Amino acid sequence: MKSGNGYSIFTxxxxxxxxxxxxxxxxxxxxxxxxxxIAECREIFRNKTHDxxxxxRVLRPSSLTDQIYIKARRIKxxxxxxxxxxxxxxxxxxxxxxxxxxxxxIQLELSGDVEENxxxxxxxxxxxxxxxxxxxxxxxxxxxxxxxxxxxxxxxxTDMVMMKLMRLRQIEDNNGMTRISEGADSHYKDxxxxxxxxxxxxxxxxxxx
Numbered sequence: 001m002k003s004g005n006g007y008s009i010f011t012x013x014x015x016x017x018x019x020x021x022x023x024x025x026x027x028x029x030x031x032x033x034x035x036x037x038i039a040e041c042r043e044i045f046r047n048k049t050h051d052x053x054x055x056x057r058v059l060r061p062s063s064l065t066d067q068i069y070i071k072a073r074r075i076k077x078x079x080x081x082x083x084x085x086x087x088x089x090x091x092x093x094x095x096x097x098x099x100x101x102x103x104x105x106i107q108l109e110l111s112g113d114v115e116e117n118x119x120x121x122x123x124x125x126x127x128x129x130x131x132x133x134x135x136x137x138x139x140x141x142x143x144x145x146x147x148x149x150x151x152x153x154x155x156x157x158t159d160m161v162m163m164k165l166m167r168l169r170q171i172e173d174n175n176g177m178t179r180i181s182e183g184a185d186s187h188y189k190d191x192x193x194x195x196x197x198x199x200x201x202x203x204x205x206x207x208x209x
Contacts (some may be wrong), residue, residue: 030147033200034138038131041098045127049120056103057116061184062172064104068191069165071097076158091202094195097161101188101195105130108185134189141193149197154205157198164191 056064071093078084088096106126118126164187171184 030142030200033203034135034196037095037196037199038098038135041095041102042124042127042131044095045099045102046120046124049123054116054118054123057107057110057118059103059107061104061107061111062169064100064107065165065168065172068097068100068104069162069169071100072158072161072165076162079155079158091199094199094202097195098192101192102127102130102134104188105134105185108188131192134192137186137189138193138196150201152197152201154198154201157194157201160194161191161198164194 059067074086075090075093078090106123109126109130168184168187171187
């Protein structure tokens with residue numbers, strides 16, 4: 001069918017439907033990879049809880065922020081130097097960042113609880129709760145921004161994590177008070193999602209190498 005200028009109106013319609021199918025495929029791929037990465041992090045968390053219990057309960061969120069910062073700083077150093085001397089890979093460090101951030105979210109929720117020890121079952125329930133909330137945030141932002149993160153360089157995710165950490169440290173230095181900014185929990189969730197995206201990008205680069 002031709003429009004007044006001789007251009008088929010179905011051309012745009014077909015492009016729309018093709019793009020929509022591509023978007024659905026990318027979203028499904030993102031969800032599949034996202035869930036697989038979180039499952040890997042959960043297994044690490046479960047094994048460490050079995051070995052060490054919930055010793056992390058004594059850590060204040062500010063201490064967890066510093067631990068995450070150390071890992072992000074190491075990732076950036078390796079990216080800039082192109083070499084490393086310690087065995088843990090960049091992927092290992094991003095998984096550590098994810099787990100420390102989820103622990104920080106748990107600590108924020110339990111801030112008024114003086115009980116230091118948690119059972120493995122309770123710890124995993126809290127892990128799943130915070131991971132679920134963070135996944136939902138990712139879905140909502142992906143809805144608004146699409147798969148724009150796929151056009152980012154994997155090193156940019158490191159910088160975004162570093163920026164979020166600098167903001168967190170400032171919020172903590174201000175005793176958690178903000179004027180117009182999001183609270184600490186939102187920054188931890190963003191750090192988790194950036195780290196998952198970085199891991200997806202690293203995996204894709206490895207597959208295409």
